[in-house]
Amino acid sequence: MNDILFRHNRPDRAVTLDEYRAEGGFQALQKALADLSPDAVQQTVIDSGLRGRGGAGFPTGKKWSFVPRNLPGPRYLICNCDEMEPGTYKDRVLLERNPYLLVEGMALACYALGVERAFIFIRRGYELAAQNLKGAIAQAHKAGFLGSAICGSTFNLELDVHQSAGRYICGEETALMNALEGIRANPRSKPPFPAVKGLWGQPTVVNNVETLSNIPAIVAHGPAWFKALAATPEGAGTKLFCVSGHVQKPLCLELPIGTTLGEIIDTHCGGMRAGSTFKACIPGGASTPYFTRDHRTVPLDFDPVAKAGSRLGTGGVVVFDQTTCMVAATLNLVRFFARESCGWCTPCREGLPFVQHILERIEAGRGEMADMDILREHVHKLNYAFCALAPGAMGPVEGLLRLFEDEVREHITGGKCPLGN
Amino acid sequence: MNVHDSHRADDRHRALERVMQQHRLRPDSLIEILHAAQRQFGWLDRDVLGLIAARLRLPPSLVYGVASFYHAFRLEPPGRHRCTVCTGTSCHLKGGSRLLQQLEQHFGIACGATAPDGSLTLENVRCLGACGLAPLIVIDDEACPHASFGPVVERLTASLDGEDTSP
Numbered sequence: 001m002n003d004i005l006f007r008h009n010r011p012d013r014a015v016t017l018d019e020y021r022a023e024g025g026f027q028a029l030q031k032a033l034a035d036l037s038p039d040a041v042q043q044t045v046i047d048s049g050l051r052g053r054g055g056a057g058f059p060t061g062k063k064w065s066f067v068p069r070n071l072p073g074p075r076y077l078i079c080n081c082d083e084m085e086p087g088t089y090k091d092r093v094l095l096e097r098n099p100y101l102l103v104e105g106m107a108l109a110c111y112a113l114g115v116e117r118a119f120i121f122i123r124r125g126y127e128l129a130a131q132n133l134k135g136a137i138a139q140a141h142k143a144g145f146l147g148s149a150i151c152g153s154t155f156n157l158e159l160d161v162h163q164s165a166g167r168y169i170c171g172e173e174t175a176l177m178n179a180l181e182g183i184r185a186n187p188r189s190k191p192p193f194p195a196v197k198g199l200w201g202q203p204t205v206v207n208n209v210e211t212l213s214n215i216p217a218i219v220a221h222g223p224a225w226f227k228a229l230a231a232t233p234e235g236a237g238t239k240l241f242c243v244s245g246h247v248q249k250p251l252c253l254e255l256p257i258g259t260t261l262g263e264i265i266d267t268h269c270g271g272m273r274a275g276s277t278f279k280a281c282i283p284g285g286a287s288t289p290y291f292t293r294d295h296r297t298v299p300l301d302f303d304p305v306a307k308a309g310s311r312l313g314t315g316g317v318v319v320f321d322q323t324t325c326m327v328a329a330t331l332n333l334v335r336f337f338a339r340e341s342c343g344w345c346t347p348c349r350e351g352l353p354f355v356q357h358i359l360e361r362i363e364a365g366r367g368e369m370a371d372m373d374i375l376r377e378h379v380h381k382l383n384y385a386f387c388a389l390a391p392g393a394m395g396p397v398e399g400l401l402r403l404f405e406d407e408v409r410e411h412i413t414g415g416k417c418p419l420g421n
Numbered sequence: 422m423n424v425h426d427s428h429r430a431d432d433r434h435r436a437l438e439r440v441m442q443q444h445r446l447r448p449d450s451l452i453e454i455l456h457a458a459q460r461q462f463g464w465l466d467r468d469v470l471g472l473i474a475a476r477l478r479l480p481p482s483l484v485y486g487v488a489s490f491y492h493a494f495r496l497e498p499p500g501r502h503r504c505t506v507c508t509g510t511s512c513h514l515k516g517g518s519r520l521l522q523q524l525e526q527h528f529g530i531a532c533g534a535t536a537p538d539g540s541l542t543l544e545n546v547r548c549l550g551a552c553g554l555a556p557l558i559v560i561d562d563e564a565c566p567h568a569s570f571g572p573v574v575e576r577l578t579a580s581l582d583g584e585d586t587s588p
Contacts, residue, residue: 086509086548124493125549165452165491182451183483184490244511244552251553286510286548318510318552332513336547342490 003229004217004238005210006254009097014132017139020100026145028220029107033153036219041112045215047223049236054080054171054208055285055313056388057302064113066195067203075203077110077118079212080176084123084168085285086336088316090240091209093252095122095129098213099136103159105212107145108219110157113205117158121176124166134161168340172387173206174198175342186344187387210240232258235301239312243269245319246276258304262296265319276321280403284313286333287392289399290326310399325419326404327411330396331359337393345386351378352393359397362408365416372408376401433461437469441476448477455488464495492546500535500542502580504573505559509548516569517556521545523570528577540581 008015008023020026032041046061067075079102083091095102102120110118122130137159140146148156167185169175174188177199198204214237218226227236235258242252248270255264261283265271272278280290283300289310291298298308305312320329338352355378361367379398382390400408410418440457444450454477458469465488474484488494506512506521524543525532535542551557554566558573561580565573 083550084548087511087552088548089550089552092550123550125546163456165456165493167491179452180449182449182453182487184487242552244555245514250511250555282510316552318514320514324514329510329513332508332510332518336509339547 003254005094005101005213005240006097008101014096014136015098015100017100017136017143020098021143024220025100025216026104026143028216029104029111029145030151032108032111032219033151033155038112038114041108041219044219044223045112048218048226049223050211050214050218050226051236051302052208053210053214053239053314055085055287055311057312060207060211063195063207064109064205066193067113067205068196071196071203073202074117075113075115076199076205077106077113077115078173078176078180078199078204078206079106079118079120079209080171080173080206081120081122081126081129081209082164082168082170082176083126083209083314084166084171084340085287085314085316086333087244087282087318088242088285088314090242090252090315092126092129093242094209094213094240095126095133099129099133100140101213101216102133102209103136103140103145105215106159107140107150107157108215109205109207109212111155115205116156117160119180119199120159120161121164121170121180122161123164123170130161130163137161167342168336169342169387169389172389175387176206177204184342186342189386214238229256230258230301231256232299232301232304234303235299239300239315241300241315241317243317243319245281245317246273246321246324247271247319248273258299258301260297260299261291261317264300264317265296272319272321276323278319279322279324280320280326282316282318282396283310285316286336287311287395288313289395290403292403309402311395323419325363325417325421326400326407327359327363328417328419328421330400331356331363333396334359334393337389341389345390347382347385348387348390348393351382351385352390354378355382355394355397362411363417363421365411365414367408367412369409369412371412372401372405434472436461437472438476441473446477448479451477451479451484451487452491455484455491455494459494464498466496497535498539500539501584502540502561502577503542503544503559504577506532506543506545507547507549507551507555507557507559508545509552509555511552512548512556515555515567520556520558520568520570520573524573527570527574540584541577 050060051057081091170179170185172187175185179185194204238254239257244250280292283291302312334356338356341348343349358371379394382394470484474481508517530543558565558568
């Protein structure tokens, strides 16, 4: 099913502007500029039930509605394409295949928000995606979908691409704004929230690539159509899932939000690779607690996944087979977060290396029973860090202790990794 | 430094100055300017950082703080060839971490370090965002999907041997 995001995809290259337009591209923008008020566009997005696809799942229309109406001065939209969460590569695939969806989605969002200058913050290393996007912006300019007096209206918009210098914390929206302002990407304290005081002190909205790319279809077809795409009655729209690890065919696909994990692996990824049986998976990127065999029937949508003890996150599914040591896998994830801690607050800067050290000890067979309590305490206490990085880092650790306690215990009592690592 | 080299250094400084002027010496363009400086010089030494600080009227400590914070900026000269091993979760599952250890042993370089003769830098990155191609290695900006020890060593050895070693 490729209803929205992969609808215009060509098998081996990015879609061109002419092809995109021939398939209905930019009609939503033309329709909105001719017939809809900015408030009507915002209301459509609120009604659609679209939730942020960058990981947190915050309702997009609601986020937009926090921007005060009558503050003087410019306001900004930032598209967050700083995709650095291990296991996640959907935004790259999206931009490599169809950058026009994002351009049109951003134009609609900016129209709804009264923004005249917007930024796309793209991660280091996404060279092809950045190149495609810059090309698409230039083409859209030429065709009159960006620039001044767009489609004969009074709406003006310029899009700027900023390539990140590379740091996971830039994905945090206030840290991202610091990075755009040319300084270290430490998070800012909230309040004031970015919607009131963000980039250069002006009202700012930060949305993910996938989120913004959904907007044209929502405006074109309406909220009811969008809601009906979901596999669950309470969900809305489709979701990109990027599946990797020990499956037969690792790939990025667009499916109804709420598709079950079992269906994704068995029907769409050809099952497990030869000789592998499913042991666990990360359901939504590196910061989400594990899922096991028992979770294969959970609909992958924000609320059902949360109810099952994890988070939908980015939709980056990493599948582990029976040969995977869960302590080593968790250690791999915690090492990433410890290295990416920005150093701003003590719990994160000091706590994550400590957790890493304990996991290293357990994996090497030198752990003690008391280590499990120390880890549990950190799962709890790192929630008091300044931003969401440290609590996210403890997601896999929490999952490890809750679902694989026996495996951790075996490392400690046996004095070595039972899987021979 | 011979005459030829000093001309080249002048060209690079001129190119950097042009970029700084394009950004009207705005302090908030620091990251763009560091990118430009690294494109010119290959890495950022103290002199270049000091020059940028002076031109943008920023404290040298702030410029150094930013340059040392982001992964993109090199504060030491890189080797003539670069091998980057992804150890993100998917690559770890498919053997990326083990591959890195094997390469460290084979070339006698610790991860993050450069060989004493400046020929090779071995480094790792956590997730390149191409998890379907795990384990992934990047050699001199070229991706090697589904990498394994033998072919990677062969590739690297060929690059190192193929170097023009004449002065």
